[in-house]
Amino acid sequence: MSISKEDRILGTLYGQALGDAMGMPSELWPRTKVQAYFGWIDTFLPGPKENNAACYFKQAEFTDDTSMALALADAIIECKGEISPTIIARNIMKWAQEFDAFNKNVLGPTSKIALNEIMKGRSIESLENNGTTNGAAMRVSPLGCLLTTKNLDHFIEQITLASSPTHKSDIAISGAVAIAWAISKAIDNCTWQQIKLGISTVANIAQQQKITTFSPSMSSRIQLGLDIAQKPIGIESRLSDIYNIIGAGTNTIESVPAAIAMVEIAQTNPNQCAVLCANLGGDTDTIGAMATAICGALNGIESINPQWKKQLDEANQLDFTHYSKHFYRLRQLKELTDDRSTTD
Numbered sequence: 001m002s003i004s005k006e007d008r009i010l011g012t013l014y015g016q017a018l019g020d021a022m023g024m025p026s027e028l029w030p031r032t033k034v035q036a037y038f039g040w041i042d043t044f045l046p047g048p049k050e051n052n053a054a055c056y057f058k059q060a061e062f063t064d065d066t067s068m069a070l071a072l073a074d075a076i077i078e079c080k081g082e083i084s085p086t087i088i089a090r091n092i093m094k095w096a097q098e099f100d101a102f103n104k105n106v107l108g109p110t111s112k113i114a115l116n117e118i119m120k121g122r123s124i125e126s127l128e129n130n131g132t133t134n135g136a137a138m139r140v141s142p143l144g145c146l147l148t149t150k151n152l153d154h155f156i157e158q159i160t161l162a163s164s165p166t167h168k169s170d171i172a173i174s175g176a177v178a179i180a181w182a183i184s185k186a187i188d189n190c191t192w193q194q195i196k197l198g199i200s201t202v203a204n205i206a207q208q209q210k211i212t213t214f215s216p217s218m219s220s221r222i223q224l225g226l227d228i229a230q231k232p233i234g235i236e237s238r239l240s241d242i243y244n245i246i247g248a249g250t251n252t253i254e255s256v257p258a259a260i261a262m263v264e265i266a267q268t269n270p271n272q273c274a275v276l277c278a279n280l281g282g283d284t285d286t287i288g289a290m291a292t293a294i295c296g297a298l299n300g301i302e303s304i305n306p307q308w309k310k311q312l313d314e315a316n317q318l319d320f321t322h323y324s325k326h327f328y329r330l331r332q333l334k335e336l337t338d339d340r341s342t343t344d
Contacts, residue, residue: 003300005331008187009145010324014304015270015296016069016141017312017320019288020062022274027063028053028250031243031281041278044311053105054285060308060315064099064106065289068139071095072162073323076146081330083158085124089165093118108250111135114166129168130212134252136163137175138286141293144183145327150338155181156206171215174207175256178222179290182260186297187331192268196226199260215253221246225261238265239280248282255283259290263298270295271305 003011025045026034034041037048047054057063071091079087093115101107107115110131117127136159143162149155159177160168167173181202185195204219228241242261247254262280266273273295277288296304313319 003189003302005187006324006328007300007302008297009327009331010301010320011270011296011299011303012141012145012183012187012293013069013073013296013320013323014301014309014312015274016289016293017062017066017316017318018270018296018304018308019274019277019290019292020066020285021060021312021315022292023278023284023286023288024054024057024061024063025051026054026278026281027051027283027285029281029284031240031248034279034281034284038279042275044308044315056104056106058315060311062289062312062316063285064095064101064108065138065286067095067099068092068111068135069141069289070318070323072139073142073327076142076330077323077326081146081333083161085161085164088162089115089118089124092165108133108135110172111166118165124165127164127168129164129166131167132169132171132213132215132252133167133250134172134175134255134283134286136167136172137179137252137256138289140176140180141183141289142323142327143176144180144293144297145187145324146330146334147180147184148188148331148335148338149181149184152202152205155184156209159206160209168212169215170207170210170212171218171252173209174203174218175252177206178203178218178256178260179294182263182294183297186294192263192298196264218253218256221253221257222260225257226264229261229264235265235276239276243281248280248284248287250283250286255287256290258282259287259294262287262291263294266291266295268295268298270299270303271308274308 044060046059047057075087110133200219
């Protein structure tokens, strides 16, 4: 049965929320602590009071990852598919202030510094924003839903523009481009096998466009992650190798390759992916959000566990079909524009 693009967009958004909410209780804990405290996470749990990042969230609630993705999505809808860093920053700031994020352990260090500077009146263009954390990649899924990949330079340019309020470093942009590109390709009905063949190259092109750090190669890390994920050993051993060799931290150079590897280990099943990411240790909610968004794009909304989907709707008081309808229409317009520019 063929999956429509609108169903894939909806699957992406629910995948993001599912991976985020499933990984929330264990976020930023070492792998050994996750195993000792939870045993094995296979359902939504509330954030433990002992976890100073997750303690603010109830069962099935998503975190700043999805809240910022929706702030980005709202900005895109408001601007009719155009990317406005000012509107994106305004929306992220509005969420941060309403959630009191500046006084809670939920904002990443790069985003916190950038938003504080913007509050002081600094222009986005004047900010360095050269941090290497994963704030751009964790919220990028709406751009994967919006943009086609026909013109890679334009694709990278748009991701760079949307990331600029908080992240401008080569590695942050490369990671965001890799996640968004995988989602966009999946929405265009590419297989995971096809996506795997191109994602390292795309990540490398994005990283090389404007070198600002002395980071390792995103392309090489992604390939290493995929190699580990394909080892003929048990799932637990592969998770351990991802955690110990690739890393599962908040730096983009760890979390994005880890997320792409988790898609492979889960064999693109979004429900299994969310569970595996929650038990990985480290930045579980962010890795879960990125990886499960890709799985949702590959397999559509019908692949999401309906009971978990219902719990997400109830806990977060949100209907993602509002977004999927808007983004399907906006993507159609982008496709028409891209077709015309290709013809010209």
